[in-house]
Structure formats: structure tokens, C-alpha cells
Amino acid sequence: MKTCSHQHTHKRQELPALTDRLRRHARKITGPRAAILEILRQHPHPLTTKEIFSEMPRGECDLATVYRSMHLLEKAGMVKRFHFYDGAARFELVEEGSDGHYHHLVCIRCSGVVKVEECFSAEIEKKIAAKNGFKAVTHKLEFFGVCPNCQG
Amino acid sequence: MKTCSHQHTHKRQELPALTDRLRRHARKITGPRAAILEILRQHPHPLTTKEIFSEMPRGECDLATVYRSMHLLEKAGMVKRFHFYDGAARFELVEEGSDGHYHHLVCIRCSGVVKVEECFSAEIEKKIAAKNGFKAVTHKLEFFGVCPNCQG
DNA sequence: TTTTCAATTGCAAATCATTTGCAACAAAAG
DNA sequence: CTTTTGTTGCAAATGATTTGCAATTGAAAA
Numbered sequence: 231m232k233t234c235s236h237q238h239t240h241k242r243q244e245l246p247a248l249t250d251r252l253r254r255h256a257r258k259i260t261g262p263r264a265a266i267l268e269i270l271r272q273h274p275h276p277l278t279t280k281e282i283f284s285e286m287p288r289g290e291c292d293l294a295t296v297y298r299s300m301h302l303l304e305k306a307g308m309v310k311r312f313h314f315y316d317g318a319a320r321f322e323l324v325e326e327g328s329d330g331h332y333h334h335l336v337c338i339r340c341s342g343v344v345k346v347e348e349c350f351s352a353e354i355e356k357k358i359a360a361k362n363g364f365k366a367v368t369h370k371l372e373f374f375g376v377c378p379n380c381q382g
Numbered sequence: 383m384k385t386c387s388h389q390h391t392h393k394r395q396e397l398p399a400l401t402d403r404l405r406r407h408a409r410k411i412t413g414p415r416a417a418i419l420e421i422l423r424q425h426p427h428p429l430t431t432k433e434i435f436s437e438m439p440r441g442e443c444d445l446a447t448v449y450r451s452m453h454l455l456e457k458a459g460m461v462k463r464f465h466f467y468d469g470a471a472r473f474e475l476v477e478e479g480s481d482g483h484y485h486h487l488v489c490i491r492c493s494g495v496v497k498v499e500e501c502f503s504a505e506i507e508k509k510i511a512a513k514n515g516f517k518a519v520t521h522k523l524e525f526f527g528v529c530p531n532c533q534g
Numbered sequence: 535t536t537t538t539c540a541a542t543t544g545c546a547a548a549t550c551a552t553t554t555g556c557a558a559c560a561a562a563a564g
Numbered sequence: 565c566t567t568t569t570g571t572t573g574c575a576a577a578t579g580a581t582t583t584g585c586a587a588t589t590g591a592a593a594a
Contacts, residue, residue: 258590292544313465335514344514350502358525362487362496367527373510375519410561444573
């Protein structure tokens with residue numbers, strides 16, 4: 231019983247490599263989109279749409295555009311969407327070739343996030359799928375706790 | 383390495399037992415609260431606030447009251463909150479004595495939900511907590527896939 | 535490079551889920 | 565039965581996200 235073999239290597243791609251990836255999905259490379267990719271590139275953390283928006287050089291684009299772009303990037307498999315404690319979606323770049331499968335450990339006090347390499351055995355998922363007759367089963371797993379700084 | 387020992391036995395409690403549980407948390411048993419508990423009792427599925435509201439006998443109470451009640455029941459440990467594919471929170475009754483720790487397998491097509499007994503080794507969680515210096519670590523885990531009816 | 539056209543954006547208004555202030559009300563305690 | 569304090573209804577406020585539409589702009593074609 232071995233743990234699942236998701237990739238966790240993170241060689242951060244350059245912006246051109248990212249725009250190429252997007253272009254491959256038959257999409258235009260626009261100012262806002264390049265800016266968003268660059269921001270995600272520089273923040274290896276899950277960011278909310280608002281955070282991405284406020285990182286934009288001088289209000290470069292509309293909030294709605296960020297929302298639209300995030301959907302686009304998500305469908306292109308270039309970002310992964312997360313939901314933690316609050317109602318806001320958070321996004322993180324998925325490295326090329328990675329299936330984007332990894333998890334987080336979130337501090338319930340300060341909201342700090344740590345990427346988690348560990349994952350449980352893929353056997354469990356297969357067993358669950360088989361037992362219930364489901365196909366294409368995936369999972370979402372997030373850990374929550376109190377980080378060292380917020381203890382005491 | 384054994385799987386975690388969460389309880390999964392579900393002997394559905396009667397309404398009086400439920401109201402007693404709530405009373406123990408020093409809270410008044412009101413019409414809306416009893417109605418909500420009864421609805422949750424009769425639907426061993428995660429329900430959205432809206433669904434609970436529309437199950438109420440003739441609009442018995444305000445939507446805001448349902449929201450307030452769900453927070454109350456959550457703090458009392460009587461219901462568990464879930465977030466699946468969409469933005470709406472879903473609630474399910476937690477059996478007395480259960481730690482409310484179990485998971486779901488959700489169909490991404492029809493939204494059907496199956497309760498999942500399986501869980502991964504508790505060792506993994508301990509290891510993650512120790513490695514990062516976090517305390518009181520818990521996790522949220524949900525499975526997604528295509529159910530038998532929605533395949534093909 | 536310039537033309538052309540569909541994809542994309544900005545803006546404002548619309549939705550959706552959820553929360554909150556406040557006065558009227560109703561359980562539970564005495 | 566009265567008091568006390570938690571609860572509710574209602575309406576308005578939030579916060580996140582979506583959408584219609586006209587104006588704009590990448591990128592393919594000429």
C-alpha cells in the first residue's frame with residue numbers, strides 16, 4: 231500500500247511558458263490575463279479573486295474580468311480552485327504536467343497556508359468508487375489546525 | 383497502520399431526544415427549531431438552508447431564522463456543515479455521541495450524495511500536524527465522481 | 535501591415551447566499 | 565402569572581460572483 235504518486239515538484243514556470251499554455255487552449259492573451267498569470271506566478275499561495283485584483287498594477291482591469299479569467303484558467307486546467315473556511319474561492323497555479331493534486335494545511339486563526347505533500351492511499355479511493363459504482367472519482371482534502379504562531 | 387476509528391453507526395434519534403440535546407446547550411426549544419430538527423431527522427442527507435426552509439410546514443418561519451438556527455445547531459455540535467460543488471452550505475444531523483466525522487461521495491452530474499464510511503489512516507494527519515508544528519488538526523474530505531445513473 | 539471579426543473587456547445592474555439591526559414576541563424561570 | 569432574556573420576523577445591508585451589452589482589441593486572414 232503506497233501513497234498516491236501525485237507530483238509535488240514546483241519549478242515555477244516563466245510567464246511566456248504560461249501564456250503559451252493558455253494559447254494552446256485557443257485563447258487570446260490579453261493584458262489582464264497576462265497580469266493575472268504573473269501575479270499567480272509570484273504568489274505560490276491560494277489567492278482570492280479580490281487579492282489578485284488588488285495586486286493588479288494600478289487597477290489595470292475590472293473585478294469582473296478577474297472572475298471571468300479565473301473560470302477560463304480553471305477550465306484550461308491552469309489553476310485550481312480551493313474553498314477554505316470563509317466563502318471566498320482561492321486560486322493557485324497548477325504546474326505544467328502536474329495533475330494539480332495536492333492539499334493544504336490552513337491555520338484557523340491567522341489563515342496561514344502550508345502546502346501538504348502527503349496524501350492517502352489511492353486504494354481507498356478506488357475501493358470507494360468500486361463499492362458505489364461511481365466513475366472518475368476524485369477528492370478534495372484540506373487540513374485545518376492552529377499554526378505554531380497562533381498557539382497559546 | 384489502521385484506518386481511523388470514527389463512528390459511523392446511525393440510529394436515528396427521535397425528535398424529543400433531539401430537543402433534549404439542544405436544551406442541554408441551554409437554549410430554548412422554539413417552533414422553528416423543533417421543525418428544523420424534525421426535517422433534518424427525516425432527511426439523512428446534507429440539506430441546504432433553502433431546502434430546509436422550503437420543507438417547513440407552510441413557510442412557518444423566516445429564512446433568516448433558519449440561518450440563525452443552523453449556526454446554533456452547528457455550535458451545539460448537532461449538525462455538520464458541508465460545502466460541495468456550489469456555493470451553498472449543506473447540513474446534516476450529527477448523531478448523539480458521534481464525532482460527526484464521516485465523508486461523502488457526490489455525483490457531479492445529478493448532485494446525488496452517498497455517505498462514505500472509509501477514511502484514511504489517522505497517522506497521516508498526526509504526521510502532518512507534527513511536521514508543521516500545528517495543533518488540533520482536523521480535515522475536510524469529500525469525494526466527487528459520476529454515479530451509476532449518470533454514466534454513459 | 536492593414537483589414538476584419540470574433541473574443542474580450544468595462545461598467546453597471548442583477549443574483550445568490552448569508553448576515554444584521556431592531557422592535558415585537560414567546561419560552562423558561564421564579 | 566410575571567418577569568427576564570433569548571428568539572423571531574422583517575427589511576435592509578453585505579459579500580461574492582455573474583451577466584447584459586456596447587465598446588474595444590487580439591490574432592488570423594488578406
